[in-house]
Amino acid sequence: DAMAALDAESRRLVERHLTEMTVAGAALDDDAKERLRDLNGQLATLNTRFEKQLLSDSNDLAVLVEDAAQLDGLTAGEISAAAEAAREQGHDGAWLITLVLPTSHPHLASLTDRDLRRRIQEAQSSRGNRGNADDTKDLVLQIVRLRAQRARLLGYDTHAGAALADSTARSPQRVLELL
Structure with missing residues (x-):
């Protein structure tokens, strides 16, 4: 009844606060x-390990370039940054293309x-x-399993459902509809 008496903006704020509390576990027993x-x-421990191993x-895996001609298409600033990265790693006179977190490197669009x-x-x-000490496949599987357990504990079918509960879309199904 109290919610019905609120204006739309106040009602949305209360709903959002309740959702945040639900996703944080406020409604759970001890x-x-x-x-x-x-x-x-x-999850915090595994996420930290994942980030360290990925880094x-x-x-x-940074790519060492020893022929300046291969850098055609990069700006002077990008070439300078690659030279500095190589110098920092003890490769004077070379260039080091460091990797970035997106799966597609921005230099791919400009290098010839x-x-x-x-x-x-x-x-x-x-x-x-790569199957080495920094391989993250097992960590990813552990993280996915724990996220699924946490989502179910909080009353959601999936991690995506819990993660989207306080978003504009509010559910994975709604995201698909929006797409």
Whole structure:
């Protein structure tokens, strides 16, 4: 009844606050809250490990260029940044193309050297998936499982449902409809 008396903006704010509290576990009993704390702790640890391993692998996969002609298409600033990155790694007179987090590297659109574009793309796509100490496949599986458990604990069918509950779309189904 109190909600009906509110104007639309106030009602939306209350609904949003309730959703935030629900996703945070406010409606859970004490045992479930303890389980949620445990899941959140495990996820925090795994997410940190994932980020460190991904960064380490990204650094290891940076592409060293020893022929300036291969950098055709990059701006002077991009070339200078690559030279500095190489210098910092002890490769004076070379250029180091560091990897970025999106799966597609921005230099791919401007570089004219096909072989260098291929090397960068292969490095980008193999991060965390080389079977080495920085391989993240097992971490990803653990994170996905724990996210699913947390979502079910909070009353959502999927992690996406819990993550979208306080968004404009509010549900995975709504996202699909919007798309």
